Amino acid sequence: PAPPTPVPAVSIIIPVYKVERYLDTCVQSVLDQTFQDIEVLLVDDGSPDRCPEMCDAWAKSDRRVRVIHRKNGGLSAARNTGIETARGRYIVFVDSDDFLEPDTIRRAVAEQERTGAELVIFNLVYANDRGERWPTPDFTIFQDEILDEDGVWARYFALENQKIYYTVAWNKLYTAKLFADGLRFPEGKRYEDQFMLPHILHRCQNIACLGYQGYRYVQRADSIMAQGPASHYLDRPEYLLEWCGYFTEKGDYLRAEGLLNDAIKNLAEKDGFDLTTAQQRTRYRQACHDCSTAYGNLSRRTGRESMLLRAGLLRLGLPLYRIFLKHKT
Template sequence: MIVPIYKVEKYLLQCVKSIQQQTYSELEIILVDDGSPDSCPQICDELAAQDTRIKVIHKANGGLSDARNVGIRSSTGEYLVFVDSDDEIAPEMIERLYTAVQLNGTKMALCNVLCIDETGLPTGESEGSPIQNEYLSADQILPRFYQKNGLFYIVAWNKLYHRSLFQEITFPVGKWHEDEFVAAQLIWKARRVVCIDYMGYHYVTQRAGSIMSIQNDVRHLDALEALLIRYRFYQEIGQSELLHETRARVLKALEEYYWGKPSKDSAYDVRMKQIRREYGNLTGFPLKEIIKWKIFAISPILEHILLRVLK
Protein backbone atom coordinates (compact mmCIF):
# COMPACT_ATOMS: atom_id res chain seq x y z
CA MET A 1 0.00 0.00 0.00
CA ILE A 2 1.53 3.29 -1.10
CA VAL A 3 0.07 6.52 0.29
CA PRO A 4 1.53 9.84 -0.98
CA ILE A 5 1.00 12.55 1.65
CA TYR A 6 0.96 16.33 1.33
CA LYS A 7 -1.07 18.85 3.36
CA VAL A 8 -3.83 16.43 4.37
CA GLU A 9 -3.59 16.54 8.17
CA LYS A 10 -7.38 16.80 8.43
CA TYR A 11 -7.95 13.54 6.54
CA LEU A 12 -4.84 11.41 7.01
CA LEU A 13 -5.87 9.48 10.12
CA GLN A 14 -9.15 8.33 8.58
CA CYS A 15 -7.40 7.29 5.38
CA VAL A 16 -4.79 5.20 7.19
CA LYS A 17 -7.41 3.76 9.53
CA SER A 18 -9.36 2.45 6.53
CA ILE A 19 -6.18 0.68 5.38
CA GLN A 20 -5.38 -0.74 8.81
CA GLN A 21 -8.90 -2.20 9.08
CA GLN A 22 -8.62 -4.25 5.88
CA THR A 23 -9.80 -7.85 6.17
CA TYR A 24 -6.58 -8.79 4.35
CA SER A 25 -4.08 -7.86 7.04
CA GLU A 26 -0.69 -8.92 5.62
CA LEU A 27 0.06 -5.44 4.36
CA GLU A 28 3.12 -3.29 3.91
CA ILE A 29 1.82 0.25 4.39
CA ILE A 30 4.20 2.87 2.99
CA LEU A 31 3.41 6.45 3.96
CA VAL A 32 5.37 8.83 1.74
CA ASP A 33 5.59 12.25 3.37
CA ASP A 34 6.20 14.47 0.34
CA GLY A 35 7.66 17.37 2.32
CA SER A 36 4.29 18.23 3.85
CA PRO A 37 4.51 21.56 5.76
CA ASP A 38 1.72 20.74 8.23
CA SER A 39 1.55 18.13 10.97
CA CYS A 40 1.45 15.18 8.55
CA PRO A 41 5.10 14.16 9.15
CA GLN A 42 4.49 13.86 12.88
CA ILE A 43 1.21 11.99 12.34
CA CYS A 44 3.01 9.51 10.06
CA ASP A 45 5.71 8.84 12.66
CA GLU A 46 3.11 8.35 15.39
CA LEU A 47 1.18 5.88 13.24
CA ALA A 48 4.36 3.93 12.48
CA ALA A 49 5.15 3.69 16.19
CA GLN A 50 1.74 2.08 16.75
CA ASP A 51 1.67 -0.33 13.77
CA THR A 52 4.72 -2.33 12.66
CA ARG A 53 3.24 -2.71 9.18
CA ILE A 54 3.72 1.02 8.56
CA LYS A 55 6.89 2.36 6.99
CA VAL A 56 7.38 6.13 6.73
CA ILE A 57 9.47 7.90 4.10
CA HIS A 58 10.19 11.59 4.59
CA LYS A 59 11.33 13.37 1.42
CA ALA A 60 11.51 16.81 -0.16
CA ASN A 61 8.39 17.86 -2.01
CA GLY A 62 8.38 16.44 -5.52
CA GLY A 63 4.69 16.02 -6.26
CA LEU A 64 2.30 13.09 -6.37
CA SER A 65 4.07 11.16 -9.12
CA ASP A 66 7.44 11.45 -7.44
CA ALA A 67 5.97 10.26 -4.14
CA ARG A 68 4.38 7.25 -5.82
CA ASN A 69 7.61 6.38 -7.62
CA VAL A 70 9.57 6.57 -4.37
CA GLY A 71 6.97 4.35 -2.71
CA ILE A 72 7.26 1.78 -5.51
CA ARG A 73 11.04 1.65 -5.20
CA SER A 74 10.80 1.30 -1.42
CA SER A 75 8.19 -1.45 -1.44
CA THR A 76 9.01 -5.14 -1.02
CA GLY A 77 5.66 -6.79 -1.69
CA GLU A 78 4.64 -8.67 -4.81
CA TYR A 79 1.60 -6.45 -5.38
CA LEU A 80 1.07 -2.69 -5.23
CA VAL A 81 -1.96 -0.55 -4.37
CA PHE A 82 -2.12 3.25 -4.38
CA VAL A 83 -4.38 5.20 -2.03
CA ASP A 84 -4.62 8.99 -2.09
CA SER A 85 -4.28 10.33 1.44
CA ASP A 86 -7.58 12.22 1.47
CA ASP A 87 -9.62 9.20 0.34
CA GLU A 88 -10.64 5.94 2.03
CA ILE A 89 -11.02 2.29 1.06
CA ALA A 90 -13.73 -0.19 2.01
CA PRO A 91 -12.77 -3.00 4.45
CA GLU A 92 -12.72 -5.81 1.86
CA MET A 93 -11.08 -3.96 -1.03
CA ILE A 94 -7.63 -5.57 -0.81
CA GLU A 95 -8.93 -9.05 -0.04
CA ARG A 96 -11.31 -9.00 -2.99
CA LEU A 97 -8.73 -7.65 -5.43
CA TYR A 98 -6.07 -10.11 -4.29
CA THR A 99 -8.50 -13.04 -4.50
CA ALA A 100 -9.49 -11.94 -8.01
CA VAL A 101 -5.93 -11.92 -9.36
CA GLN A 102 -5.15 -15.27 -7.73
CA LEU A 103 -8.25 -16.97 -9.14
CA ASN A 104 -7.83 -15.53 -12.63
CA GLY A 105 -4.05 -15.62 -12.95
CA THR A 106 -3.72 -12.00 -14.02
CA LYS A 107 -1.40 -9.17 -13.00
CA MET A 108 -4.03 -6.50 -12.45
CA ALA A 109 -7.43 -6.24 -10.84
CA LEU A 110 -9.67 -3.20 -10.44
CA CYS A 111 -12.77 -2.47 -8.41
CA ASN A 112 -15.61 -0.02 -8.62
CA VAL A 113 -15.49 3.48 -7.14
CA LEU A 114 -17.89 5.19 -4.77
CA CYS A 115 -17.74 8.97 -5.19
CA ILE A 116 -18.60 10.76 -1.96
CA ASP A 117 -18.57 14.30 -0.62
CA GLU A 118 -16.65 15.45 2.44
CA THR A 119 -19.44 14.28 4.73
CA GLY A 120 -19.25 10.74 3.32
CA LEU A 121 -22.50 10.93 1.36
CA PRO A 122 -22.62 9.55 -2.23
CA THR A 123 -22.56 12.29 -4.86
CA GLY A 124 -24.18 10.22 -7.61
CA GLU A 125 -21.09 10.44 -9.84
CA SER A 126 -20.61 6.68 -9.58
CA GLU A 127 -24.00 6.02 -11.19
CA GLY A 128 -23.70 4.44 -14.60
CA SER A 129 -20.27 2.99 -13.86
CA PRO A 130 -19.16 0.56 -16.60
CA ILE A 131 -17.30 -1.67 -14.13
CA GLN A 132 -18.94 -5.07 -13.73
CA ASN A 133 -17.72 -8.51 -12.72
CA GLU A 134 -15.69 -9.30 -15.85
CA TYR A 135 -12.39 -10.74 -17.02
CA LEU A 136 -11.29 -8.55 -19.92
CA SER A 137 -8.41 -8.34 -22.36
CA ALA A 138 -6.54 -5.07 -22.82
CA ASP A 139 -8.19 -4.77 -26.26
CA GLN A 140 -11.58 -4.78 -24.54
CA ILE A 141 -10.70 -2.33 -21.77
CA LEU A 142 -8.85 0.41 -23.64
CA PRO A 143 -11.90 1.57 -25.68
CA ARG A 144 -13.78 1.97 -22.39
CA PHE A 145 -11.56 4.89 -21.45
CA TYR A 146 -13.93 7.01 -23.52
CA GLN A 147 -17.22 5.77 -22.04
CA LYS A 148 -19.20 7.42 -19.25
CA ASN A 149 -17.13 7.06 -16.07
CA GLY A 150 -14.34 5.64 -18.21
CA LEU A 151 -11.99 7.42 -15.82
CA PHE A 152 -12.55 4.52 -13.40
CA TYR A 153 -10.42 2.39 -15.76
CA ILE A 154 -7.72 5.07 -15.93
CA VAL A 155 -7.10 6.20 -12.36
CA ALA A 156 -4.30 4.52 -10.40
CA TRP A 157 -6.03 4.15 -7.07
CA ASN A 158 -8.77 1.52 -7.50
CA LYS A 159 -6.38 -1.19 -8.68
CA LEU A 160 -4.08 -3.96 -7.53
CA TYR A 161 -0.92 -4.28 -9.66
CA HIS A 162 1.74 -6.95 -9.84
CA ARG A 163 4.97 -5.05 -9.24
CA SER A 164 6.47 -6.32 -12.50
CA LEU A 165 4.15 -3.94 -14.38
CA PHE A 166 6.24 -1.02 -13.10
CA GLN A 167 9.63 -2.38 -14.10
CA GLU A 168 9.82 -0.04 -17.08
CA ILE A 169 6.92 2.32 -16.32
CA THR A 170 6.95 5.22 -13.87
CA PHE A 171 4.56 8.05 -13.12
CA PRO A 172 5.60 11.31 -14.87
CA VAL A 173 7.13 13.63 -12.29
CA GLY A 174 5.80 17.18 -12.22
CA LYS A 175 2.64 16.41 -14.19
CA TRP A 176 -1.01 16.68 -13.24
CA HIS A 177 -3.39 13.96 -14.52
CA GLU A 178 -0.44 11.60 -14.04
CA ASP A 179 -2.63 8.49 -14.26
CA GLU A 180 -3.57 9.33 -17.84
CA PHE A 181 0.07 9.18 -18.94
CA VAL A 182 0.55 5.53 -17.96
CA ALA A 183 -2.87 3.83 -17.74
CA ALA A 184 -2.94 2.43 -21.28
CA GLN A 185 0.64 1.12 -21.05
CA LEU A 186 0.00 -0.62 -17.73
CA ILE A 187 -3.20 -2.30 -18.94
CA TRP A 188 -1.56 -3.34 -22.21
CA LYS A 189 1.39 -4.80 -20.31
CA ALA A 190 -0.95 -6.74 -18.00
CA ARG A 191 -2.71 -8.17 -21.10
CA ARG A 192 -5.78 -9.20 -19.12
CA VAL A 193 -7.53 -7.49 -16.20
CA VAL A 194 -10.13 -8.81 -13.80
CA CYS A 195 -12.84 -6.31 -12.82
CA ILE A 196 -15.07 -6.58 -9.75
CA ASP A 197 -18.28 -4.68 -9.16
CA TYR A 198 -17.42 -3.81 -5.58
CA MET A 199 -17.21 -0.17 -4.51
CA GLY A 200 -13.94 -0.69 -2.74
CA TYR A 201 -12.44 2.74 -3.29
CA HIS A 202 -14.17 5.76 -1.77
CA TYR A 203 -13.13 8.86 -3.67
CA VAL A 204 -13.88 12.26 -2.16
CA THR A 205 -14.85 14.54 -5.05
CA GLN A 206 -13.89 18.18 -5.46
CA ARG A 207 -12.39 18.63 -2.01
CA ALA A 208 -11.46 22.28 -1.44
CA GLY A 209 -7.84 22.86 -2.39
CA SER A 210 -7.52 19.62 -4.34
CA ILE A 211 -6.00 19.58 -7.82
CA MET A 212 -9.32 18.90 -9.52
CA SER A 213 -11.03 21.78 -7.69
CA ILE A 214 -8.60 24.35 -9.15
CA GLN A 215 -10.16 25.61 -12.37
CA ASN A 216 -8.45 27.18 -15.40
CA ASP A 217 -4.96 26.21 -14.29
CA VAL A 218 -2.46 25.74 -17.11
CA ARG A 219 -1.36 22.48 -15.48
CA HIS A 220 -4.70 20.92 -16.41
CA LEU A 221 -3.38 20.97 -19.98
CA ASP A 222 -1.12 18.10 -18.95
CA ALA A 223 -4.17 15.97 -19.74
CA LEU A 224 -3.80 16.88 -23.42
CA GLU A 225 -0.13 15.97 -23.30
CA ALA A 226 -1.12 12.64 -21.77
CA LEU A 227 -3.50 12.04 -24.66
CA LEU A 228 -0.63 12.71 -27.07
CA ILE A 229 1.43 10.05 -25.27
CA ARG A 230 -1.52 7.68 -25.50
CA TYR A 231 -2.06 8.47 -29.19
CA ARG A 232 1.56 7.60 -29.98
CA PHE A 233 1.30 4.44 -27.90
CA TYR A 234 -1.78 3.32 -29.84
CA GLN A 235 0.19 3.88 -33.04
CA GLU A 236 2.97 1.63 -31.72
CA ILE A 237 0.62 -1.22 -30.85
CA GLY A 238 -1.49 -0.88 -34.01
CA GLN A 239 -4.78 0.14 -32.37
CA SER A 240 -6.12 2.28 -35.24
CA GLU A 241 -9.68 2.53 -33.90
CA LEU A 242 -8.38 3.96 -30.65
CA LEU A 243 -6.54 6.64 -32.61
CA HIS A 244 -9.88 7.98 -33.82
CA GLU A 245 -11.33 8.01 -30.30
CA THR A 246 -8.28 9.71 -28.85
CA ARG A 247 -8.17 12.31 -31.62
CA ALA A 248 -11.85 13.11 -31.07
CA ARG A 249 -11.18 13.74 -27.38
CA VAL A 250 -8.23 16.02 -28.17
CA LEU A 251 -10.10 17.94 -30.87
CA LYS A 252 -13.02 18.61 -28.55
CA ALA A 253 -10.71 20.31 -26.07
CA LEU A 254 -8.69 22.18 -28.68
CA GLU A 255 -11.69 23.34 -30.68
CA GLU A 256 -13.31 24.71 -27.53
CA TYR A 257 -10.18 26.77 -27.06
CA TYR A 258 -9.77 27.98 -30.65
CA TRP A 259 -13.46 28.64 -31.23
CA GLY A 260 -14.14 30.11 -27.80
CA LYS A 261 -13.24 33.39 -26.17
CA PRO A 262 -9.53 34.29 -26.20
CA SER A 263 -7.70 33.30 -23.04
CA LYS A 264 -6.44 36.03 -20.72
CA ASP A 265 -3.69 33.77 -19.40
CA SER A 266 -0.49 34.09 -21.48
CA ALA A 267 0.99 30.89 -20.00
CA TYR A 268 -2.16 29.02 -20.99
CA ASP A 269 -1.96 30.39 -24.54
CA VAL A 270 1.70 29.45 -24.89
CA ARG A 271 1.03 25.92 -23.64
CA MET A 272 -1.89 25.46 -26.04
CA LYS A 273 0.24 26.57 -28.98
CA GLN A 274 2.95 24.13 -27.92
CA ILE A 275 0.44 21.27 -27.75
CA ARG A 276 -0.94 22.24 -31.17
CA ARG A 277 2.58 22.03 -32.64
CA GLU A 278 3.24 18.68 -30.97
CA TYR A 279 0.11 17.16 -32.48
CA GLY A 280 0.92 18.70 -35.85
CA ASN A 281 4.34 17.03 -35.82
CA LEU A 282 2.96 13.50 -35.39
CA THR A 283 4.42 10.94 -37.78
CA GLY A 284 3.67 7.33 -38.64
CA PHE A 285 0.49 5.52 -39.59
CA PRO A 286 -2.30 5.62 -40.52
CA LEU A 287 -1.46 8.31 -43.07
CA LYS A 288 -5.01 9.68 -43.09
CA GLU A 289 -4.75 10.61 -39.41
CA ILE A 290 -1.37 12.29 -39.91
CA ILE A 291 -2.72 14.40 -42.80
CA LYS A 292 -5.55 15.61 -40.57
CA TRP A 293 -3.09 16.67 -37.89
CA LYS A 294 -0.87 18.45 -40.42
CA ILE A 295 -3.85 20.51 -41.57
CA PHE A 296 -4.72 21.19 -37.96
CA ALA A 297 -1.18 22.44 -37.33
CA ILE A 298 -1.60 24.95 -40.16
CA SER A 299 -5.02 26.13 -39.01
CA PRO A 300 -7.41 24.50 -36.50
CA ILE A 301 -10.28 26.43 -38.06
CA LEU A 302 -9.39 25.26 -41.59
CA GLU A 303 -9.16 21.66 -40.40
CA HIS A 304 -12.54 21.95 -38.71
CA ILE A 305 -14.20 23.36 -41.85
CA LEU A 306 -12.62 20.78 -44.18
CA LEU A 307 -13.74 17.86 -42.01
CA ARG A 308 -17.31 19.18 -41.93
CA VAL A 309 -17.34 19.65 -45.72
CA LEU A 310 -15.89 16.18 -46.35
CA LYS A 311 -18.52 14.57 -44.12
Protein backbone atom coordinates (compact mmCIF):
# COMPACT_ATOMS: atom_id res chain seq x y z
CA PRO A 1 0.00 0.00 0.00
CA ALA A 2 1.00 3.62 -0.57
CA PRO A 3 2.64 5.18 2.51
CA PRO A 4 0.25 7.33 4.54
CA THR A 5 0.67 11.05 4.96
CA PRO A 6 1.91 12.20 8.41
CA VAL A 7 -1.67 13.12 9.30
CA PRO A 8 -4.08 10.61 7.74
CA ALA A 9 -7.26 11.83 6.11
CA VAL A 10 -9.49 9.27 7.81
CA SER A 11 -9.27 7.64 11.23
CA ILE A 12 -11.22 4.37 11.28
CA ILE A 13 -12.03 3.32 14.85
CA ILE A 14 -12.75 -0.36 15.52
CA PRO A 15 -13.68 -1.32 19.10
CA VAL A 16 -12.63 -4.92 19.75
CA TYR A 17 -14.14 -7.30 22.29
CA LYS A 18 -14.60 -11.08 22.00
CA VAL A 19 -14.78 -11.14 18.20
CA GLU A 20 -11.84 -13.36 17.25
CA ARG A 21 -14.02 -15.18 14.70
CA TYR A 22 -14.82 -11.94 12.84
CA LEU A 23 -11.92 -9.58 13.48
CA ASP A 24 -9.62 -10.53 10.60
CA THR A 25 -12.41 -10.15 8.02
CA CYS A 26 -13.33 -6.76 9.43
CA VAL A 27 -9.78 -5.37 9.53
CA GLN A 28 -8.93 -6.75 6.09
CA SER A 29 -12.00 -5.05 4.59
CA VAL A 30 -10.81 -1.74 6.05
CA LEU A 31 -7.22 -2.09 4.88
CA ASP A 32 -8.41 -3.12 1.39
CA GLN A 33 -10.25 0.18 0.86
CA THR A 34 -9.64 1.88 -2.47
CA PHE A 35 -9.03 5.02 -0.39
CA GLN A 36 -5.69 4.35 1.29
CA ASP A 37 -4.98 7.54 3.28
CA ILE A 38 -6.25 6.06 6.52
CA GLU A 39 -5.23 5.05 9.99
CA VAL A 40 -6.93 2.09 11.65
CA LEU A 41 -7.33 2.31 15.41
CA LEU A 42 -7.98 -1.09 16.97
CA VAL A 43 -9.26 -0.39 20.48
CA ASP A 44 -8.89 -3.60 22.46
CA ASP A 45 -11.47 -3.18 25.20
CA GLY A 46 -9.88 -5.70 27.55
CA SER A 47 -10.95 -8.62 25.37
CA PRO A 48 -10.40 -11.95 27.21
CA ASP A 49 -9.85 -14.05 24.07
CA ARG A 50 -7.15 -13.97 21.37
CA CYS A 51 -8.20 -10.53 20.09
CA PRO A 52 -5.39 -8.57 21.82
CA GLU A 53 -2.72 -10.68 20.10
CA MET A 54 -4.59 -10.52 16.79
CA CYS A 55 -4.68 -6.72 17.04
CA ASP A 56 -0.93 -6.58 17.72
CA ALA A 57 -0.29 -8.84 14.73
CA TRP A 58 -2.21 -6.47 12.46
CA ALA A 59 -0.17 -3.52 13.74
CA LYS A 60 3.05 -5.37 12.91
CA SER A 61 1.86 -6.24 9.40
CA ASP A 62 0.59 -2.79 8.35
CA ARG A 63 1.97 0.57 9.47
CA ARG A 64 -1.48 2.17 9.17
CA VAL A 65 -2.75 0.09 12.09
CA ARG A 66 -2.40 1.30 15.68
CA VAL A 67 -3.56 -0.66 18.73
CA ILE A 68 -4.81 0.75 22.00
CA HIS A 69 -5.16 -1.79 24.83
CA ARG A 70 -7.49 -0.58 27.57
CA LYS A 71 -9.39 -1.93 30.55
CA ASN A 72 -12.84 -3.17 29.65
CA GLY A 73 -15.33 -0.32 29.71
CA GLY A 74 -17.86 -1.15 27.03
CA LEU A 75 -18.49 -0.06 23.46
CA SER A 76 -18.96 3.65 24.17
CA ALA A 77 -15.78 3.86 26.24
CA ALA A 78 -13.82 2.13 23.47
CA ARG A 79 -15.18 4.50 20.83
CA ASN A 80 -14.36 7.48 23.04
CA THR A 81 -10.80 6.23 23.45
CA GLY A 82 -10.58 6.06 19.67
CA ILE A 83 -11.90 9.59 19.26
CA GLU A 84 -9.30 10.92 21.68
CA THR A 85 -6.52 9.11 19.82
CA ALA A 86 -7.63 9.82 16.25
CA ARG A 87 -5.54 12.15 14.08
CA GLY A 88 -7.61 12.21 10.90
CA ARG A 89 -9.72 15.03 9.45
CA TYR A 90 -12.55 12.49 9.32
CA ILE A 91 -13.66 9.74 11.68
CA VAL A 92 -15.43 6.48 10.81
CA PHE A 93 -16.60 3.83 13.27
CA VAL A 94 -16.71 0.17 12.24
CA ASP A 95 -17.96 -2.56 14.56
CA SER A 96 -15.50 -5.43 14.65
CA ASP A 97 -17.98 -8.11 13.56
CA ASP A 98 -19.02 -6.15 10.45
CA PHE A 99 -17.14 -5.13 7.32
CA LEU A 100 -16.93 -2.52 4.59
CA GLU A 101 -17.29 -2.81 0.84
CA PRO A 102 -14.00 -1.81 -0.87
CA ASP A 103 -15.13 1.58 -2.20
CA THR A 104 -16.99 2.83 0.88
CA ILE A 105 -14.47 5.30 2.31
CA ARG A 106 -13.53 6.75 -1.09
CA ARG A 107 -17.16 7.48 -1.91
CA ALA A 108 -17.84 9.00 1.51
CA VAL A 109 -14.78 11.27 1.39
CA ALA A 110 -15.55 12.33 -2.18
CA GLU A 111 -19.09 13.25 -1.18
CA GLN A 112 -17.88 15.25 1.81
CA GLU A 113 -15.39 17.15 -0.34
CA ARG A 114 -18.03 17.79 -3.01
CA THR A 115 -20.70 19.06 -0.61
CA GLY A 116 -18.84 20.28 2.48
CA ALA A 117 -21.26 18.26 4.64
CA GLU A 118 -20.26 17.80 8.26
CA LEU A 119 -21.67 14.27 8.17
CA VAL A 120 -21.89 11.69 5.38
CA ILE A 121 -24.19 8.68 5.79
CA PHE A 122 -23.53 5.65 3.62
CA ASN A 123 -26.06 2.89 3.17
CA LEU A 124 -26.00 -0.59 4.64
CA VAL A 125 -27.22 -4.12 4.13
CA TYR A 126 -27.92 -6.84 6.70
CA ALA A 127 -25.87 -10.02 6.42
CA ASN A 128 -25.63 -13.38 8.17
CA ASP A 129 -22.52 -14.43 10.08
CA ARG A 130 -21.00 -15.71 6.82
CA GLY A 131 -21.32 -12.24 5.32
CA GLU A 132 -24.12 -13.21 2.93
CA ARG A 133 -26.58 -10.40 2.21
CA TRP A 134 -30.15 -10.46 3.50
CA PRO A 135 -32.89 -9.06 1.25
CA THR A 136 -34.78 -7.55 4.20
CA PRO A 137 -35.02 -4.97 5.56
CA ASP A 138 -34.86 -3.31 2.15
CA PHE A 139 -32.37 -0.44 2.27
CA THR A 140 -32.43 0.21 -1.48
CA ILE A 141 -35.10 2.83 -0.75
CA PHE A 142 -32.35 5.31 0.17
CA GLN A 143 -31.06 7.58 -2.58
CA ASP A 144 -28.35 10.23 -2.73
CA GLU A 145 -29.56 13.50 -1.20
CA ILE A 146 -28.48 16.42 0.97
CA LEU A 147 -30.53 17.08 4.09
CA ASP A 148 -30.39 19.43 7.04
CA GLU A 149 -31.09 18.50 10.65
CA ASP A 150 -34.88 18.79 10.31
CA GLY A 151 -34.83 16.93 7.01
CA VAL A 152 -33.15 13.92 8.63
CA TRP A 153 -35.77 13.81 11.37
CA ALA A 154 -38.60 14.05 8.86
CA ARG A 155 -37.15 11.07 6.98
CA TYR A 156 -36.50 9.15 10.21
CA PHE A 157 -40.05 9.41 11.58
CA ALA A 158 -41.54 8.41 8.21
CA LEU A 159 -39.71 5.06 8.26
CA GLU A 160 -40.62 1.72 9.80
CA ASN A 161 -37.92 -0.98 9.55
CA GLN A 162 -35.08 1.13 8.16
CA LYS A 163 -34.64 3.79 10.89
CA ILE A 164 -31.23 2.29 11.66
CA TYR A 165 -29.88 4.06 8.55
CA TYR A 166 -30.00 7.35 10.44
CA THR A 167 -29.44 6.29 14.06
CA VAL A 168 -26.38 4.03 14.16
CA ALA A 169 -22.86 5.38 14.61
CA TRP A 170 -21.08 3.08 12.17
CA ASN A 171 -22.42 3.90 8.69
CA LYS A 172 -21.15 7.47 8.79
CA LEU A 173 -18.14 9.62 7.97
CA TYR A 174 -17.85 12.40 10.56
CA THR A 175 -15.79 15.53 10.25
CA ALA A 176 -13.52 15.40 13.29
CA LYS A 177 -14.64 18.87 14.38
CA LEU A 178 -18.00 17.40 15.42
CA PHE A 179 -16.18 15.93 18.44
CA ALA A 180 -13.84 18.85 19.05
CA ASP A 181 -15.90 20.37 21.89
CA GLY A 182 -15.81 17.19 23.95
CA LEU A 183 -18.87 15.42 22.55
CA ARG A 184 -18.56 11.72 23.44
CA PHE A 185 -20.69 8.58 23.54
CA PRO A 186 -22.46 8.01 26.88
CA GLU A 187 -20.63 5.28 28.74
CA GLY A 188 -22.43 2.43 30.46
CA LYS A 189 -25.53 2.80 28.26
CA ARG A 190 -27.23 0.64 25.70
CA TYR A 191 -28.57 2.45 22.61
CA GLU A 192 -25.62 4.83 22.86
CA ASP A 193 -26.15 5.74 19.20
CA GLN A 194 -29.65 7.03 19.95
CA PHE A 195 -28.37 9.11 22.86
CA MET A 196 -25.74 10.60 20.56
CA LEU A 197 -27.81 11.27 17.43
CA PRO A 198 -29.51 14.58 18.39
CA HIS A 199 -26.17 16.05 19.49
CA ILE A 200 -24.51 15.09 16.19
CA LEU A 201 -27.31 16.35 13.97
CA HIS A 202 -27.58 19.63 15.87
CA ARG A 203 -23.95 20.39 14.97
CA CYS A 204 -24.54 19.85 11.22
CA GLN A 205 -25.58 22.37 8.60
CA ASN A 206 -25.68 19.69 5.92
CA ILE A 207 -25.88 15.90 6.02
CA ALA A 208 -24.98 14.05 2.81
CA CYS A 209 -26.91 10.78 2.45
CA LEU A 210 -25.78 8.05 0.04
CA GLY A 211 -27.69 5.20 -1.48
CA TYR A 212 -24.49 3.18 -1.90
CA GLN A 213 -24.66 0.10 0.36
CA GLY A 214 -21.12 0.26 1.66
CA TYR A 215 -21.54 -1.33 5.11
CA ARG A 216 -22.36 -4.97 5.72
CA TYR A 217 -24.08 -5.28 9.11
CA VAL A 218 -23.59 -8.83 10.37
CA GLN A 219 -26.34 -10.36 12.47
CA ARG A 220 -25.07 -12.75 15.13
CA ALA A 221 -26.98 -14.32 18.00
CA ASP A 222 -24.54 -13.27 20.74
CA SER A 223 -24.24 -9.58 19.83
CA ILE A 224 -25.04 -6.87 22.39
CA MET A 225 -28.22 -5.81 20.61
CA ALA A 226 -29.52 -9.40 20.44
CA GLN A 227 -29.74 -9.69 24.22
CA GLY A 228 -33.45 -9.14 24.79
CA PRO A 229 -36.05 -6.62 23.57
CA ALA A 230 -35.35 -2.90 23.78
CA SER A 231 -38.34 -2.30 26.05
CA HIS A 232 -36.67 -4.35 28.83
CA TYR A 233 -33.85 -1.85 29.33
CA LEU A 234 -34.21 1.49 31.10
CA ASP A 235 -31.87 3.03 28.54
CA ARG A 236 -34.77 3.13 26.08
CA PRO A 237 -37.16 5.39 28.05
CA GLU A 238 -34.11 7.41 29.11
CA TYR A 239 -33.11 8.23 25.53
CA LEU A 240 -36.75 8.84 24.60
CA LEU A 241 -36.89 11.42 27.40
CA GLU A 242 -33.71 13.05 26.09
CA TRP A 243 -35.23 13.20 22.61
CA CYS A 244 -38.39 14.72 24.15
CA GLY A 245 -36.28 17.48 25.68
CA TYR A 246 -34.47 18.03 22.40
CA PHE A 247 -37.69 18.47 20.41
CA THR A 248 -39.19 20.62 23.15
CA GLU A 249 -36.25 23.00 22.80
CA LYS A 250 -36.75 23.01 19.02
CA GLY A 251 -40.41 23.99 19.51
CA ASP A 252 -41.71 20.75 17.99
CA TYR A 253 -44.13 20.10 20.83
CA LEU A 254 -46.25 17.51 19.05
CA ARG A 255 -43.26 15.28 18.39
CA ALA A 256 -41.93 15.90 21.91
CA GLU A 257 -45.22 14.78 23.46
CA GLY A 258 -45.31 11.69 21.27
CA LEU A 259 -41.84 10.66 22.42
CA LEU A 260 -42.77 11.38 26.03
CA ASN A 261 -45.85 9.17 25.76
CA ASP A 262 -43.70 6.40 24.27
CA ALA A 263 -41.39 6.65 27.30
CA ILE A 264 -44.35 6.56 29.71
CA LYS A 265 -45.85 3.54 27.94
CA ASN A 266 -42.49 1.76 28.16
CA LEU A 267 -42.09 2.58 31.88
CA ALA A 268 -45.64 1.36 32.58
CA GLU A 269 -44.49 -2.13 31.57
CA LYS A 270 -42.67 -2.30 34.90
CA ASP A 271 -42.52 -6.10 35.07
CA GLY A 272 -40.28 -6.14 31.99
CA PHE A 273 -37.41 -4.37 33.75
CA ASP A 274 -34.79 -5.88 36.01
CA LEU A 275 -35.35 -3.89 39.20
CA THR A 276 -33.59 -6.29 41.56
CA THR A 277 -30.88 -3.79 42.52
CA ALA A 278 -31.22 -0.51 44.37
CA GLN A 279 -29.43 1.25 41.52
CA GLN A 280 -31.94 0.03 38.94
CA ARG A 281 -34.89 0.96 41.16
CA THR A 282 -33.44 4.45 41.58
CA ARG A 283 -33.03 4.77 37.81
CA TYR A 284 -36.63 3.67 37.29
CA ARG A 285 -37.97 6.20 39.81
CA GLN A 286 -35.86 8.94 38.25
CA ALA A 287 -37.20 8.17 34.78
CA CYS A 288 -40.78 8.33 36.08
CA HIS A 289 -40.00 11.65 37.78
CA ASP A 290 -38.45 12.94 34.56
CA CYS A 291 -41.70 12.16 32.71
CA SER A 292 -43.58 14.42 35.11
CA THR A 293 -40.95 17.15 34.69
CA ALA A 294 -41.16 16.85 30.90
CA TYR A 295 -44.94 17.27 30.90
CA GLY A 296 -44.59 20.28 33.19
CA ASN A 297 -42.07 21.81 30.80
CA LEU A 298 -44.37 21.18 27.83
CA SER A 299 -47.25 22.78 29.73
CA ARG A 300 -45.23 25.94 30.34
CA ARG A 301 -44.16 26.08 26.69
CA THR A 302 -47.61 25.47 25.22
CA GLY A 303 -49.89 26.97 27.87
CA ARG A 304 -51.93 23.75 27.90
CA GLU A 305 -53.27 23.13 31.42
CA SER A 306 -54.09 19.50 30.56
CA MET A 307 -50.37 18.84 30.35
CA LEU A 308 -49.91 20.33 33.83
CA LEU A 309 -52.57 17.91 35.11
CA ARG A 310 -50.70 15.01 33.53
CA ALA A 311 -47.47 16.21 35.15
CA GLY A 312 -49.13 16.25 38.57
CA LEU A 313 -50.63 12.80 38.15
CA LEU A 314 -47.31 11.39 36.99
CA ARG A 315 -45.65 12.80 40.09
CA LEU A 316 -48.14 10.80 42.16
CA GLY A 317 -47.18 7.65 40.31
CA LEU A 318 -47.63 5.74 37.08
CA PRO A 319 -50.47 3.51 38.40
CA LEU A 320 -52.64 6.55 39.14
CA TYR A 321 -51.72 8.07 35.78
CA ARG A 322 -52.76 4.87 33.99
CA ILE A 323 -56.13 4.93 35.79
CA PHE A 324 -56.57 8.51 34.56
CA LEU A 325 -55.79 7.47 30.98
CA LYS A 326 -58.18 4.52 31.15
CA HIS A 327 -60.98 6.76 32.48
CA LYS A 328 -60.22 9.41 29.87
CA THR A 329 -60.44 6.83 27.07
